[in-house]
Amino acid sequence: METFFSNILVPVDFSVNTKVAIQKAMWLAVPGFSIIHLLHILDPVSKDGGYYVTEHAGWTTESNICSCEDGEMKLQQLKQTIEEELHKVIVVTHLISGESIQKGITCLAKQLHPSLIIIGESKRHKWFPFLKTVNTGLLAKETNCPVLTIKPGSFPNRMKSIVMPVRSFVPNRKIELLSALTRNHRPVIHLVSMYNDEQFNRRAGIFLDAYRTLSDYLHYPVEYKVLRGSNIAKAIFDYSKFIMADFIIAHPGETKISTIYGTDICDIITPDSKLGILTTEPFLKTEKEHA
Numbered sequence: 001m002e003t004f005f006s007n008i009l010v011p012v013d014f015s016v017n018t019k020v021a022i023q024k025a026m027w028l029a030v031p032g033f034s035i036i037h038l039l040h041i042l043d044p045v046s047k048d049g050g051y052y053v054t055e056h057a058g059w060t061t062e063s064n065i066c067s068c069e070d071g072e073m074k075l076q077q078l079k080q081t082i083e084e085e086l087h088k089v090i091v092v093t094h095l096i097s098g099e100s101i102q103k104g105i106t107c108l109a110k111q112l113h114p115s116l117i118i119i120g121e122s123k124r125h126k127w128f129p130f131l132k133t134v135n136t137g138l139l140a141k142e143t144n145c146p147v148l149t150i151k152p153g154s155f156p157n158r159m160k161s162i163v164m165p166v167r168s169f170v171p172n173r174k175i176e177l178l179s180a181l182t183r184n185h186r187p188v189i190h191l192v193s194m195y196n197d198e199q200f201n202r203r204a205g206i207f208l209d210a211y212r213t214l215s216d217y218l219h220y221p222v223e224y225k226v227l228r229g230s231n232i233a234k235a236i237f238d239y240s241k242f243i244m245a246d247f248i249i250a251h252p253g254e255t256k257i258s259t260i261y262g263t264d265i266c267d268i269i270t271p272d273s274k275l276g277i278l279t280t281e282p283f284l285k286t287e288k289e290h291a
Helices: 016-028 061-085 101-112 136-143 172-182 200-217 232-242 285-290
Strands: 007-011 035-042 045-048 051-054 090-097 116-120 147-150 161-165 188-194 222-227 247-250 256-258 276-279
Touching: 007 016, 007 101, 016 061, 016 116, 016 147, 035 061, 035 101, 061 090, 090 101, 101 136, 116 136, 136 147, 136 276, 161 172, 161 232, 172 200, 172 247, 188 200, 188 232, 200 222, 222 232, 232 247, 232 256
Parallel strands: 007 035, 007 116, 035 090, 116 147, 161 188, 161 247, 188 222, 247 276
Antiparallel strands: 045 051, 147 276
16 A cells, blocks of 8 residues: 555646645655656647637747746746755656646646646636636546645645545545555544445445444544435535535545536635545446446
8 A cells, every 4th residue: 555645746837726736745745755747738728618729829939939938947946946845856847838738637647647636726616617627537537546636725734634435335545545645644534425325234334344444454533424415426525514624535426516517526615725625536446347
């Protein structure tokens, strides 16, 4: 079981999104073992009304060159800042041009196979989620890499309570990521299941296995809760707000509030919220079959 993130990918746009994502990456990186990859996408293609359009279509070749130089300079400044603060942490920069944000991150992630992708997000997309530049659930699915989404209100080293849904199988990959995310901390883990899940009684044994793994073998304080409601993601989000959780570790399907509008838990979290979402695909083939 990996107890740290060895290869971290951080897309940067040099805004508050970059600041919060870099802070989290620096806190999670382990000197001598971790590599932080910084990705910036020049002249990105963005979604507009469901179609991809170039945001800066009127740029000349000269202005693109200047933008490239400016982007590279800012990346090097970030690299230097991180390396000065974290000795023995390797920082690698990547500059991509002419891709959509989503596609650029996906392509690089498929090449690097990072153990974690960190997305800083300072906006809400409650009403128009299709306008967001990164679909974290889709990113996790397409790359098979865990994606951590955090808001500016997040504390880099805050780790007091984490919500982890358990449904039809023991969530081995969630547990593995939990160990890397919490490092030496032992926050309270809130295992949650849904009352209206099919074969609820049979799943009680799976729930108990996850409880024992976390409590007896990994020594986390564990609490459990059976949630009610027809919307799994909404119930998980409401419970996480109620207990003031710091993180939710979930599969993409467990964070989808509306399949019609494409609304995800990440879309309704306010910018000042401390709640982060770690989205991951199941780890084993048997888990994927049940997800």
